[in-house]
Amino acid sequence: MCGIVAYIGEKNAYDILLEGLERLEYRGYDSAGLALLDKSENIIKTVRSVGKLKNLREKTSSTDFNSKAGIGHTRWATHGKPTSYNAHPHVSKGLALVHNGIIENYLQLKKELTDKGYVFQSETDSEVIAHLIHSYLNGDILEAVRKATNKLNGAFSVAVISEDNPDRIIAARNDSPLVLGAGDGENFAASDIPAVLSHTRNFIFMEDGDIAVLRKDSIEIYDKNHKKVERDKKYIDWNPVMAEKAGFRHFMQKEIYEQPRAVTDTLRGKYSLEESLIRLPELDEISGALKDASRIHIVACGTSWHAGLVGKFLLEKFAGVPVEVDIASEYRYRDTILDENVIFLAITQSGETADTLAAMRMAKKKGCSTLAICNVLGSSVSREADGVIYTHAGPEIGVASTKAFTTQITCLYMLGIYLGQIRNTMNEKSRSEYIHSLLGVPEQMEYVLNKDSEIENIAKDFKDYKDFLFLGRHLNYPVALEGALKLKEISYIHAEGYPAGEMKHGPIALIDENMPVFTLATKSRVYDKIVSNIEEVKARDGIVIATVTENDTHLADKCDAVISIPGTSEEVSVFLNTVVTQFFAYHCARLLGNDVDQPRNLAKSVTVE
Template sequence: MCGIVGYVGSKKAAPIIVEGLRKLEYRGYDSAGIAIHDGNGIEIVRALGKLARLSELLEKRTLEGTTGIGHTRWATHGRPSEVNAHPHSSGVVALVHNGIIENYVALRQELEKEGVKFSSDTDTEVMAHLVHRELTRGAKPLFKAVQRALGHVHGAYAIAVASREEPDVVVVARYGSPLVLGVCEGESLCGSDIPALLAHTRDMIFLEDGDVAELRATGIRIETVTGEEVQRKVRRIDWSPVMAERGGYKHFMLKEIHEQPDVVEATLRGRVDLVNGDVHATEIGVSPELAREIRRVYITACGTSHHAGIAGRYWIEQLARVPTVVELASEVRYRDPIFYPDDLVIAISQSGETADTIAALKAAKAQGAKVLALCNVVDSAIPRASDGALYTHAGPEIGVASTKCFTTQLAALLMLAVYLGRRRGTLDEGRARETLQALWEIPNQMRDVLGDADYVHAIAKKMTHAKDVLFLGRGLGFPIALEGALKLKEISYAHAEGYAAGEMKHGPIALIDETLPVVVICPRDAHFDKTVSNLEEVRAREGQVIAIATKGDEQILEKSQYQVWLPKVRDEVLPLLTVLPLQLIAYYVAHLKGNDVDQPRNLAKTVTVE
């Protein structure tokens, strides 16, 4: 999501910045802009849409400056528009920003009381005004003003700042959002990711949280926000350009699997209120009054998004106590379904362009139902056709087999269940706080699980030649079993089925013999004893049991051939952990078979036909 490029040196900055932004297009964006210091002042050019539009505008201008900053924006606060595009300015300052400023509303109100006029809906403009305010209060040079301004900010940011008063300087800072510096002879660069800089240097500095850096043609100086001078190691990057776009991973899918802790944090950021046990999500358009009036929630989606919807049904019914239906979007309009004005229809799609889901939501709206889009792509077709939108902020997903979009959908649905439950009075503050605290801690626990990827790789080697695989789960483990089977089918081309564990004896048990791998999702949750009884049935027929279980569970260790261990967490957040080893299994099996992991046969990333 979003991309930053900055340059200080002796060459024309504009072409270097635009080309760097092109290398970041894979991150996704809806607008772009550039600010160039020409020695006398700063000229800003911004455009809605792709970089081609910005390039057209730049062809009509003469930007000779050798210092500048650029940005591709993926909308969070404020719709995609030229006005909301970066860079933003205030007085002598131009600024670009990735991330979310959590206290921007309070800061904006404070600045407005001081007479500041805002020209956009973004949280970023607040930061430009803060830096300018510090300059007017005497905090100079720009480096010092940025440090002081950041002392007022809570949230995640990577910023690059230029000032009309300092033509040979760009100041950058990061906290919770990546920023890389390029070290060259006679020039300095910054970028959101390595690909933006590789054409100019392979020597890079990775800023750490709380770092503020001053970029000059003569070199780079780094301090913390509090003014402590620090040294960061210069690293030599040996990646090819294609590897650089994949962050050094062999495939986009593997990169996206490992991005999940970060993108789940992005989904939660600015929305979770741990103090009051609540969720701030006014953008979805579900008022407290509407939340109380809902008589039924109707979730519709396809594929992986449908599996997320099944998990959402558990959460909404348990926490908000609303009857909830989940239906495949491809079936909705062909059976003439009935919708009511007091239905809340949730249309889930990672792309926002899924044809079947669009048709389903249109059928719901035609009968007067309220429609909420749960989507990753801002201003795509499904959000535009809906009454409100809950964006997941997963960033672009290149691999056709969805991974990070799925886990961010899970996080968003659990937040939505809490949001509804608090407003309906069915969820008390204590339980809400415990649930949200568990969700808030999940990204770090996801990192721990992904740290065992090598062990999962060893298990996948044992499954490479399997023609059939069975996935079993109960409760919130059931949609994860479905998702695990789908992932394996999509990219390894092995036949796989996901089943509710209790249904195994109603048919699939006939398939079990010593050649069949059976993945059993059996953490220590409310369904543990019943799931273990199904695991025993597999063992009795000599099936190969791969258990996804809670760390230290001796009972599971005795009853399974292979185990992937998870930390002990609340039942509500288990799906965000249990799915990770299943994604890795699918990836490694497909890779070991030599398949095209990112572009599996016969599949498309966005399904725009029925």
């Protein structure tokens, strides 16, 4: 997750690029840099720094840039540590490049380029693109970018400047966002609209495979077949706050919609379809401990604890290893039996959750190998764990977690298959099926996102109820817990999540016409059981809202409201049911007039006990 800004025109490029990067700070980053084409000397001047943009400003405060064209970047590390030499832009003999995304075949390309004499200064996959473009450069930068991008596997959006072609910037995208801003005597490229919205309201949205040539007075676009095409300009009528939210009403709504992208980014570079393998080189140092582990203890708080409960089902099924899931604040004070054969797995969005961090330190003292699933590079948990799997969710501004939860489950799914590989509990056929199933999640989530208005209408009918019961079974039992938590957090409606089979052991006493029951009833191995639970509710004049599998007319007739989702595996249904419950909570809260992004009494990161 990072930001790109590019400018060509008659104004001071330095000021425009820094301003644009500042407007993208909400996306999160650990380093930043600029490459500016000096007009008088016709050379590219590059400056990079670690940390916040103020460090970049301080580093360049005494420099007089005479530039009308340049590219800027904020980086969140994926390949290589957050250092100045890993920061963008990357340079190759007279050209400079910034890149968002992940190049899956970068190691192969790096070897080919090294054999040709190219010397690499960074640990990144992005530098490969710069050298690859230079290797094809023979006067025409457009043709060089075209040939280079044809060899890339993975996701990328890039902006390139060249001393040999000082009158243009080349921009290209494939499966990674990039927009073009059309101004008057100036043009822009950026990874997100807010970066340049103060300079233009006219935007062109590039499509996958597009390559654009930006000059100060023109924009040319070529499609994936190298044919010149016209893309419509769209006028963006956003105020500054709306711009940061990309036009959504709230950050939470935006982040719900970002989940397909977040899951895709978390998966990038982590799998091989040819070999039916999950690749987690970040766990190499503890792979032996993972292979021989007798137990795994998952420890987390709140939403991350719910993700851990889903992970228990996945890890036990895929890897055949016993898994315990604990709330961190309780785990610390138990007489926990730990030794070197136990893997301690911490799940935390921020990496600074005090209880989780303390629990991990305790486990380390007792000889456990420690593993973390985290969203923040350089956080305390990520620094202290023996191995880290990062969720590439990007910054989550809304206090109520959405995309952090689904990317945590993505990591747990991958970890389960990885453990199945090294522990020989999954054969190649099973791995292939589950990897393909996981890769289909983003598209199926997009389908559920289209249910937004439908779920909003259901929320209108139920927002004024004071109590809710959320029911789920097997893998969807933790999703019921998470759905109830979301409704409590932002709508302030009392809600409880339960495993549906436990309803008759207490909650059934509460069932009446005043307490809706939200049931996750998609097709699964326990489908008949959940149908019986619904019938128990209806027999007591209860109200049932249910998620069901498409074309399930049997349940549709039994429920007061249904939201249908695509038929899929039970493992994938977790992602889809989650989106439904997030939308329901969001719309209830919004319709009640609550502060959705900053609910009362809650903090994004709980850094005290």
